[in-house]
Amino acid sequence: MAELLFHVGKLRKNLDTVQAFAKARNLDLLLVTKVIQSRPDLLTLINHSALSRIADLHAVNLARLPQAVTERVHLRPKVSNALETARHCDRVFLSDTRVAEALGQARESLSLPALRVSVMVEAGDLRDGVPWDDLPTVVKHLASLKGIAVEGLGANLGCLSGIIPTSESMERCAAGLRRVRKLSGVQLPGLSVGGTVYWENLRQGFPTEFTEFRLGEAAFFGFNTSKGVPIMELDEGVFTLDLEVLEVWKKTVGEIAPGEVGLNAFGQRMHSTLTGLRQRAVLDGGENLAPMSALRPMDAKSFLVGQTHEYTVLDCTDAAVPAVGGRLSFQAGYEAVARSFLSPFLQLRVIEQETI
Numbered sequence: 416m417a418e419l420l421f422h423v424g425k426l427r428k429n430l431d432t433v434q435a436f437a438k439a440r441n442l443d444l445l446l447v448t449k450v451i452q453s454r455p456d457l458l459t460l461i462n463h464s465a466l467s468r469i470a471d472l473h474a475v476n477l478a479r480l481p482q483a484v485t486e487r488v489h490l491r492p493k494v495s496n497a498l499e500t501a502r503h504c505d506r507v508f509l510s511d512t513r514v515a516e517a518l519g520q521a522r523e524s525l526s527l528p529a530l531r532v533s534v535m536v537e538a539g540d541l542r543d544g545v546p547w548d549d550l551p552t553v554v555k556h557l558a559s560l561k562g563i564a565v566e567g568l569g570a571n572l573g574c575l576s577g578i579i580p581t582s583e584s585m586e587r588c589a590a591g592l593r594r595v596r597k598l599s600g601v602q603l604p605g606l607s608v609g610g611t612v613y614w615e616n617l618r619q620g621f622p623t624e625f626t627e628f629r630l631g632e633a634a635f636f637g638f639n640t641s642k643g644v645p646i647m648e649l650d651e652g653v654f655t656l657d658l659e660v661l662e663v664w665k666k667t668v669g670e671i672a673p674g675e676v677g678l679n680a681f682g683q684r685m686h687s688t689l690t691g692l693r694q695r696a697v698l699d700g701g702e703n704l705a706p707m708s709a710l711r712p713m714d715a716k717s718f719l720v721g722q723t724h725e726y727t728v729l730d731c732t733d734a735a736v737p738a739v740g741g742r743l744s745f746q747a748g749y750e751a752v753a754r755s756f757l758s759p760f761l762q763l764r765v766i767e768q769e770t771i
């Protein structure tokens with residue numbers, strides 16, 4: 416069975432760093448822990464003060480957070496789970512008035528204090544967010560609703576379109592906030608930005624209107640996917656995935672097999688630039704568990720050549736012959752860990768002390 420190794424000490428160090436980064440810039444840090452399903456056993460085990468404010472996209476995850484979490488933030492509440500969200504969350508990000516109405520009503524029905532709301536704006540990524548022109552009316556309407564308290568705006572970049580912030584776009588956001596305040600007459604004390612894509616920009620300076628930094632990938636992976644670069648001061652090795660070796664053979668590659676060549680299991684046409692006799696290891700666990708784009712062999716002399724849903728194939732011609740029944744290690748990126756956490760065919764092992 417595949418094993419995901421969670422190097423918890425490395426995560427704690429990353430949390431120290433991201434916490435200090437936010438503090439030095441007078442930003443509140445909001446950790447997005449959905450990649451590990453915000454698992455209460457793991458959050459308790461990590462035991463770090465950066466985890467006192469948690470954001471997730473699933474009410475079920477937020478409902479079971481440990482006591483030590485003092486602020487539970489829902490990033491994508493829905494009409495269909497308004498009651499659960501209203502019951503278990505302190506604050507939400509939303510971009511639709513019907514969702515806000517449902518949450519306000521649910522909160523009132525539970526006789527709980529008004530739910531704190533940050534309104535997500537469309538800052539250019541074209542995922543969720545209210546267009547700037549519609550925002551003053553939306554904010555005014557939300558401020559009139561019972562059961563919710565509008566406390567700010569949120570901007571999100573990087574996710575759908577890979578849009579990277581610039582000093583101009585950050586200034587446009589700040590100016591937009593000031594304009595919405597003026598036109599809606601609502602206070603709106605804060606502007607929350609995220610995710611990791613903002614790291615470099617925030618390092619260099621940002622408008623005083625920014626009050627919060629939401630991030631997940633930086634802390635768990637030390638990587639900025641939108642730019643395709645590691646984050647210098649963070650550790651990329653918080654997770655490693657070990658896959659069991661099922662077979663090792665020298666196989667002839669690059670020769671056209673007799674018969675028609677069609678598409679592979681994912682409907683793609685495969686091309687190989689390699690030819691000749693290559694040593695290939697077949698590993699247990701494929702795309703369903705962890706896509707190869709998010710796996711990097713720890714042995715730099717090997718490289719991944721392909722995957723099916725359940726298998727991964729490694730070229731290890733220049734490496735030592737792997738032992739069948741043993742495991743090979745890969746540094747695991749966001750997508751690999753996110754999928755692994757959803758797989759029943761995986762064992763999670765927490766590494767408290769690094770041996771090297």
Ligand SMILES: Cc1ncc(COP(=O)(O)O)c(C=O)c1O
Pocket residue numbers: 447490508571573609610611612629630631632633
């Ligand atoms: C609204 C929002 N903010 C912040 C984040 C964190 O982004 P990242 O993992 O790039 O730091 C996410 C990720 O899902 C998100 O949806």
